[in-house]
Amino acid sequence: MATLARPLPEEKGKRVMRPNIATADVQLPAVRDYEQVDREIIGTLHPTVAWFMGLGVAIFFLLIGIAAWCYQIYSGVGVAGYNPPVMWGVYIITFVFWIGIGHAGTLISAILYLFRAGFRTTIYRCAEAMTVFAVMTAGLFPILHLGRPWKFFYLIPYPNWRYIWPQFKSPLIWDVFAILTYLTISSTFLYVGLVPDIAVLRDRETNPVRKRMLSVLSLGWRNSDREWRHFARAYLFLAALSTPLVLSVHSVVSFDFAMALTPGWHTTIFPPYFVAGAIFSGLGMVFTIIIPLRRFFGLKHYVTINHLDAAAKLALFTSLIVGCAYMSEWFVAWFSGSEFEKAFFANRIWGQWWWASAILYTCNMVLPLSLFSQRLRRNPTWLFMLSLTINIGMWFERFVIVVPSLSHEFEPWQWTSYRPTWVDYSILAGSFGWFSMWFMLFIKQLPVIAISEVKEIIPPKLRRRHEHGIDASGHHLEFEPSTPGEYD
Amino acid sequence: MPGVIGAFHELDAAVHAIEELKQKRLGEVTVYTPTPRHELEHAIGAGPSPVRRFTLIGGFCGATFGYWIATWISDYWPLVVGGKAIASWVPYTIFGFEMMVLIGGLSTVVGLFINSRVPRLTMTVGYDPRFSHGDYGVWVECTPADAVTAESVLRESGAVEVRSER
Numbered sequence: 001m002a003t004l005a006r007p008l009p010e011e012k013g014k015r016v017m018r019p020n021i022a023t024a025d026v027q028l029p030a031v032r033d034y035e036q037v038d039r040e041i042i043g044t045l046h047p048t049v050a051w052f053m054g055l056g057v058a059i060f061f062l063l064i065g066i067a068a069w070c071y072q073i074y075s076g077v078g079v080a081g082y083n084p085p086v087m088w089g090v091y092i093i094t095f096v097f098w099i100g101i102g103h104a105g106t107l108i109s110a111i112l113y114l115f116r117a118g119f120r121t122t123i124y125r126c127a128e129a130m131t132v133f134a135v136m137t138a139g140l141f142p143i144l145h146l147g148r149p150w151k152f153f154y155l156i157p158y159p160n161w162r163y164i165w166p167q168f169k170s171p172l173i174w175d176v177f178a179i180l181t182y183l184t185i186s187s188t189f190l191y192v193g194l195v196p197d198i199a200v201l202r203d204r205e206t207n208p209v210r211k212r213m214l215s216v217l218s219l220g221w222r223n224s225d226r227e228w229r230h231f232a233r234a235y236l237f238l239a240a241l242s243t244p245l246v247l248s249v250h251s252v253v254s255f256d257f258a259m260a261l262t263p264g265w266h267t268t269i270f271p272p273y274f275v276a277g278a279i280f281s282g283l284g285m286v287f288t289i290i291i292p293l294r295r296f297f298g299l300k301h302y303v304t305i306n307h308l309d310a311a312a313k314l315a316l317f318t319s320l321i322v323g324c325a326y327m328s329e330w331f332v333a334w335f336s337g338s339e340f341e342k343a344f345f346a347n348r349i350w351g352q353w354w355w356a357s358a359i360l361y362t363c364n365m366v367l368p369l370s371l372f373s374q375r376l377r378r379n380p381t382w383l384f385m386l387s388l389t390i391n392i393g394m395w396f397e398r399f400v401i402v403v404p405s406l407s408h409e410f411e412p413w414q415w416t417s418y419r420p421t422w423v424d425y426s427i428l429a430g431s432f433g434w435f436s437m438w439f440m441l442f443i444k445q446l447p448v449i450a451i452s453e454v455k456e457i458i459p460p461k462l463r464r465r466h467e468h469g470i471d472a473s474g475h476h477l478e479f480e481p482s483t484p485g486e487y488d
Numbered sequence: 489m490p491g492v493i494g495a496f497h498e499l500d501a502a503v504h505a506i507e508e509l510k511q512k513r514l515g516e517v518t519v520y521t522p523t524p525r526h527e528l529e530h531a532i533g534a535g536p537s538p539v540r541r542f543t544l545i546g547g548f549c550g551a552t553f554g555y556w557i558a559t560w561i562s563d564y565w566p567l568v569v570g571g572k573a574i575a576s577w578v579p580y581t582i583f584g585f586e587m588m589v590l591i592g593g594l595s596t597v598v599g600l601f602i603n604s605r606v607p608r609l610t611m612t613v614g615y616d617p618r619f620s621h622g623d624y625g626v627w628v629e630c631t632p633a634d635a636v637t638a639e640s641v642l643r644e645s646g647a648v649e650v651r652s653e654r
Contacts, residue, residue, distance in 0.1 A: 034522055034622035157561055165565040168558040174582045177554075181590040188597055196620075200522075203617030219601075220608025222615045225532050227604040228524040233537035234600035238593055241543075245589045252582060455523040460499040461622070463646060 028122075028457060030301035037454050041447050042204060044297040051444060058436035065430010068423045069144060077147050081421040085414050086406045090424035091145040092256075093398040094431055097281070098138035099179070099253055100274075100394060103246055104282020105131025106186060108311075109193075110242035113235075119310040121457060122302045125450045126293065127286050128190045133438040134285075135183045137431050142175070144427060171255040178252040185245055189238050195221050196231070196452040250278045257401065263344035264405040267332060273325035277397060280318035280364070283311060284390030289439070291384040293448060302449055305378050312377040315390070319368035326365060344408055352417065353404045356396050363393020490654035491515065491629040493614035494642030499527060501646030502624035506531040508641045509626070514634045520615060520625035528624070539599040546595020547588045554587030555580055614653045623648075 031037060072079050082089055105127040112120040143152045155176045157166050166173045199221040202214035221227060251271035258270040287308075294303040333341040349357055367389050376382045403418050442448075496502040502519065506528070509517050519528050558580040566574045601607065619625040626647070628638050635652050642650045 038621050157557060163565065165561040167567055168562055168583065169567075169576060169579050174579070177583055177586045181586040184590060185593045188593055192597060192600070200620045203620045219606040220610070221606060222608070223520045223522060223619050225519045225521065225524075225528060225534065227606065228521065229529065229534055230537045230539050230600050230603040232524055233539040234596050237540065237543045237596045241547075241589050241593045241596070244585075248582075248585060248589075452523045460525065461497050462500045463498045 027306075028302060028304070028454070031454070031458055033461065034455050034458060037451055037458060038200060038204065040298070040302075041449050041451050041454070042201065044299070044448060045201075045444055045446075047444050050296070051440065055437065055440045058433045058440055061429045061433025062437055063430075063433070065427045065433060068426030068430065072144075072423050072427075073149065077145070079421060080423045080427075081419055083416065083418070085409060086403060086416060086418040088145075088402050088406060089418055090420045090428055091141045093395065093402050094428055095138050095141035095145075096253055096274075096398045096401075097395050098134045098141070098431065098435070099250065100278035100281040100398075101285045102131040102134035102138065102182070102186070102282065103250060103275070103278035104280075104284075104286050105129070105134070106189075106242050106246040107279050107282065108286065109189065110239040110246065113239045114243060117310070118457070119307040121453050122299075122304075122307060122449050123286065123290055123311065124453075125193070126290055126448050127282075128186070128193065129439065129442050129446075129448075130282075130285060130289060131186045132183070132190055133435050133442070134282075135179065135186060136438065137435045139179055139183060140431070140434070142172075171252070171259050174252045174255060178249045182245060182249045185238070185242055189242055192231075192235060192238060193450060194446060195219060196223065197447045197450060199223065200451050201447070247275055250274045257405075262405045262409055263338075263340045264348065264401065267329070269325060269328055269332065273322070273329075276318050276321040276325060277364075277394060280315060280322050281390060281394035281397075283315040283318065284387040284394065286311065287315070287383050287387035288391060291380050291387070293443070295380075297443075297448065299449065302454065305380070308380060308383055309374070309377045312371050312383060316368055316371035316377075319364060319371070323365040326361065340410055344405065347408050348400060348404050351404070351408065353400065353407075356400050356403075360393055360396045360400050363389045364397060367393075489629045490632060490635070490652065491614060491627055492635050492638040492642065492650060492652050493616070493625055493627045494639075494645070494647035495616060495618060495649040496624040496626065496645075496647055497622075498646060499525060499624060502626055503527050503531045505626050505642050505645035505647065508645060509628050509638065512637065512641065514638050514641075515628050515630035518627040518629075520619035520627070522620055522622055522624075537603065539596060539603055542595045542599025542602075543592050546598075547592030549595075550591025551584045551588035553591065554583035554585070557587075558583045 031040075080089065080091070105124075108120050108127040109124040109131070112124070143149045146152060154164075155166055155173060166176075195218055198214055198218040202211060202218050205211040205214055251274065254270035254274035257265040258267060260266060290303055291308070294300050330345055333345040336342075347353070367386060370376050370382070370386065407416050407418055409415075494505060496505065502521075506517055506519060509515075510531075510533075517532065519532060521528055555577070559575040559577075562575040568574065614625070614627045616623075616625060626642060628642075630638050632652075639650050639652070
């Protein structure tokens, strides 16, 4: 709700009548009026055969993961390929991967909101839902990694008959607090933003049962000026609270590694390195989701090429930060004079895991450089393919952090290898199934584009008609139907 | 409270009606709008939202609780490591921060609910589903004696539909 958070300056004795968009870089000339917004976005909610098939595939993968987990509970964690000293593997890698995916959602919905980046308007709802489902997925992995997963509540500080409390100096407890806070605030942020849109659905719904459910979910929202005024302020504060939260959560996750003395982990660069990597990977997933969605839902005139271009610039920027962090790691290992660090980094690049490092550097450092080309930034097919490589590259980044360090610690007699088993792969596939299932259900129950925010950037009906376009200072421009990228 | 509701297709017409109604001091004016607009906000002239106080108090309480729970538990169940403090404020800042965000965020939502008067179990008198789509609704609370004046103001301002409700 960009509108009320930063009111326009009032001119003395004169009311300024102009559309109230905060930035000039978003235009949707193919969207003419509010009725069209309602019709087209609500129109995406009707289930189709392709959607049922997609949901079926997601549930199938989820069932594979559940079956593997049941087998693991019956047989013990050993079936997941863990052998000392490599006691962290696919589960922790995937945990960090999914937490990272969530970060771009908060970046787009909260941080870009505070920065008044107009291109977020049509993509933030998807990104925000992605965050919630990604954190829900990530939260499962520490539990999956437990030999007795039903004891996970030992991590929560509560009065108990054993008089035992968690160790508050352990990064694992920091994780519990950080992730539960992140999940709660992300879900709250998503839901609060959805309330006005659920009210729109409620008012158009004809099925009485569904209308009743939507009435409850919309909390009786009626679009009054009082509601909007407090809503805008609450939304702003939630964004302001989410912004440092997103930076803290992955910093805390990085402490799981950085607090240990293991070579390759014990470094102060980890918090910013993890945060930048998380945002980069999340942007990759945003492209993976939003590009097919805009095509299959016929929303190309909402999520325009200009929006993708702007998001691609952000991905390029975070890729450069991540690349800089990789090079800093090498430099620090060399400059530290520590034989262990130097040996470890040599092993990372030329040792047994060279192929994983090669995938990581190619996908995260080299291929994203293509985004310096405007032509490629504005090519959805390329962006989609690149996003898949980013997802793969970022998973391997975590692999390279976790496995080579544990398998190549201080004592040479401890050096070993690690091979994931079918249980690991099945649970990894199951996590994608779990995430996809929730996302598929979301896109057919609730609007994937924020209806009320899109309406903010559509010129309102006025008695004295004049066409709209806005310059950087908020003044009217001549309507320009052929803005490049708006119809592609 | 009885009143009159006017539905408008155009934003500037709704703004004009609000200004006229406020000038005539007929009663409290409420506007229904599909999306927030500065023009309407200026015409209504409401003060700043008190939601920020909920955020501040919630955040402060959360931070205090985060530090307190970590310190109290460390003291109650000490895990003594030679040369290390039993309660160390540096790592406990994580708990202070996380609880500040958690309680501050949830308090913000509570502030939104209290000030907006939601959840609402019944629909407000005068509300119309059109107001969530594209039309603007201007509701003025007034006595039956003032209703005629209010109706004429709304009609003259360009309302497409005007009706008295109670």
